[in-house]
Amino acid sequence: MDAVRCGHVAVVLALVLITGCASTGPVLSVSGQGAIPTRVDLEQTPFFPQVEYQCGPSALATVLSASGLPVTPADLVPEVYLPGRQGSLQPELLASARRRDRLPYQLPPTSDAIIAQLADRIPVLVLQKLGAGPWPGWHYAVVVGYDVESQVFLLRSGTERRLEVPAARFLATWDRADRWAVVVLQPGQMPGTADLSRYIEAAAALEAVGRIDAAGIAYRAAAMQWPRDALPRLALGNVALTRGDFAAAESEYRQAIELDRGNVAAHNNLAEVLLRRRCVSAARSELEIAKELAGTGPLAAAVADTAARVLASGNSDEQGCPAP
Amino acid sequence: MFKRLTVLVSCVAILNLGSPLVAQAAVIGTLQAAGQSSRAADLSTISSALARHEVREQMVAFGVEPAQVEARIAALTEPELRTLAGQMADMPAGGDALAVIGIVFLVLLILEAVGVIDIFKKFP
Numbered sequence: 117m118d119a120v121r122c123g124h125v126a127v128v129l130a131l132v133l134i135t136g137c138a139s140t141g142p143v144l145s146v147s148g149q150g151a152i153p154t155r156v157d158l159e160q161t162p163f164f165p166q167v168e169y170q171c172g173p174s175a176l177a178t179v180l181s182a183s184g185l186p187v188t189p190a191d192l193v194p195e196v197y198l199p200g201r202q203g204s205l206q207p208e209l210l211a212s213a214r215r216r217d218r219l220p221y222q223l224p225p226t227s228d229a230i231i232a233q234l235a236d237r238i239p240v241l242v243l244q245k246l247g248a249g250p251w252p253g254w255h256y257a258v259v260v261g262y263d264v265e266s267q268v269f270l271l272r273s274g275t276e277r278r279l280e281v282p283a284a285r286f287l288a289t290w291d292r293a294d295r296w297a298v299v300v301l302q303p304g305q306m307p308g309t310a311d312l313s314r315y316i317e318a319a320a321a322l323e324a325v326g327r328i329d330a331a332g333i334a335y336r337a338a339a340m341q342w343p344r345d346a347l348p349r350l351a352l353g354n355v356a357l358t359r360g361d362f363a364a365a366e367s368e369y370r371q372a373i374e375l376d377r378g379n380v381a382a383h384n385n386l387a388e389v390l391l392r393r394r395c396v397s398a399a400r401s402e403l404e405i406a407k408e409l410a411g412t413g414p415l416a417a418a419v420a421d422t423a424a425r426v427l428a429s430g431n432s433d434e435q436g437c438p439a440p
Numbered sequence: 441m442f443k444r445l446t447v448l449v450s451c452v453a454i455l456n457l458g459s460p461l462v463a464q465a466a467v468i469g470t471l472q473a474a475g476q477s478s479r480a481a482d483l484s485t486i487s488s489a490l491a492r493h494e495v496r497e498q499m500v501a502f503g504v505e506p507a508q509v510e511a512r513i514a515a516l517t518e519p520e521l522r523t524l525a526g527q528m529a530d531m532p533a534g535g536d537a538l539a540v541i542g543i544v545f546l547v548l549l550i551l552e553a554v555g556v557i558d559i560f561k562k563f564p
Contacts, residue, residue: 169535195512200502203533207524211515243534256534293532313474320471324517335470351470381473388466414475415468422466 144267144283146231156234157261157270158182164189165275172196172204175256176212178272179241179300183218203254206243206296214322217330218300221307221318225295227287229309230259236308238299239272245292254293259286303333312342316351323351328358346376350385357389365389380409384419387426395437396429488518491525498528 146152162181166174166189173189173196180187195212196204210220223229223240233240240259247253261270262283269286271279290297299307303322307315315338323331332355339348353368366389372382383406390399403423410416492513499509516524524531551557 171535175534194505194508195515197535198499198502198504198528198533201528201533201535203535205524205528205531205533207516207520208512211512211517211520215511215515243532245532252532254532254534316470316474320469320474321517321520323470325515347470347474350473354467354470357467379473381468384466384468391466415472418466418468418472425466 142264142267142283143287144227144231144262144264144269146235146264152231152235154264155262156231156237157263158234158237158239159260161239161258161260161272163272163277165277169202170197170204171256171274172209174274175241175258175272176204176209176300178258179239179298180213180216180218182239183300183302183305185216185218187216204256209241209256210298210321211325213300214325214327214330217303217322217327219303219305219318219322219330219334220298220300221310221315223297223299223307224311224314225297227283230297231262232308233299234259234261234308238301238308241298241300242290243293243296244286244289246289255289259297303330304337306337306341310341312338312345312347315341316347319351323355323358328355331355344375346372346379346382349375350379350382353382353385353389357385362389362393366393378409380406380413380415380419383409384415384422387422390437391422391426391429393437394429394432394434396426396431397433397440398438399426399429401440488521491518491521494525495521495528498524502528 146154160182162178164174164177164181170189170193173192176192176196177187177189180192192212195215196208198204198208210222213220223233230240230242242257242259244255244257245252246255255273257271257273257279259269260272260278262268263270266280267283268280269283271281271286273279301307315334319331319334319338322334332352335348335351335355339352342348349368349372353365353372356362356365356368366386369382369386369389372379373386376382383402387399387402387406390396390402403419403426406419407423410419495513495516496509499512500506504512513521548557
């Protein structure tokens with residue numbers, strides 16, 4: 117097959133297939149969103165015209181470059197392109213960003229979420245479904261702006277450096293791709309509007325694939341952003357424990373408990389770190405609290421597991437242990 | 441493919457019979473604490489080893505360079521591996537928009553040429 121290119125043709129396709137999404141009234145609005153500008157154009161966002169079917173590598177290179185990493189689509193092809201599918205899969209795009217110590221943050225499925233990122237000058241990687249039936253026409257693009265007055269979104273898409281798409285049309289193609297939208301952040305950078313559990317989940321994925329330092333920086337930023345929440349502190353404790361830094365882990369777990377006395381995981385993990393320090397008495401008293409809090413809840417099994425380890429550890433207390 | 445998967449699942453299940461679940465680390469992970477993953481949900485899906493195996497095979501089948509496969513798998517989280525396992529042929533693969541466009545355009549052009557439709561009015 118000849119090399120085909122996204123780009124102009126893609127626009128034609130979109131026009132041909134998505135006519136008739138007539139909607140009354142503006143679909144793109146920023147009212148009620150505080151200090152959100154009515155027009156954004158992230159002109160500085162780099163552009164990598166797509167070759168062949170490789171809009172995945174192109175779109176990913178765009179957002180990675182915008183996050184300050186010098187990377188080209190050619191660098192990414194071996195990481196995200198699936199020749200047999202002539203395309204790229206969403207999890208692999210996220211994975212590739214993580215391999216570069218970037219934090220991919222998946223947005224809530226609302227157009228407001230996209231607008232909030234753009235207002236914060238962060239371009240948004242999106243999946244669109246441009247086709248129909250046996251030719252779904254999945255396509256990755258990067259949203260780099262919008263204009264409320266003319267009701268358009270601005271995209272880096274295919275071979276188009278600055279593609280203006282009517283807002284209704286863009287939102288329809290995005291909706292048909294299950295509203296998948298991601299921003300790629302430097303560790304420690306917060307998205308336009310951030311949700312604690314989404315952010316922690318994104319950072320935990322970095323931790324899970326061994327990018328411990330990047331995850332730690334993200335958790336620290338989360339602890340700053342949500343100073344009253346115990347979860348970032350617990351996460352920081354876990355990172356410290358992975359690194360074998362017992363003192364830091366203990367301090368983080370104690371801060372988590374300070375913020376949330378009923379936090380089962382923090383009590384349990386504090387018991388574990390005390391155990392590793394050979395402070396069995398102190399570990400035991402932490403665990404008593406954890407057990408009582410856990411009850412028969414989802415964390416009960418993990419607490420029981422720690423309890424078994426404490427039981428098997430005898431009674432030795434090293435010098436310098438905290439009082440039980 | 442489905443048969444083979446069934447056999448594999450059975451093998452793993454049988455091998456696991458009578459043996460305690462792999463000892464869990466006593467540390468409660470961040471996601472677990474956040475309530476994002478529960479043991480019940482984990483147990484209801486295939487094991488991560490099986491998912492890894494499945495994804496590895498499919499990546500090779502879809503033409504990924506063998507030298508790249510391991511690094512690509514290592515970069516995926518366990519939930520992602522489970523999502524991919526068995527679904528790599530069906531998941532959205534962004535990139536093939538062009539083929540659609542080409543086909544649609546061609547069909548329109550043919551219809552125009554044989555006089556069924558008349559939409560390219562600006563053509564001379």
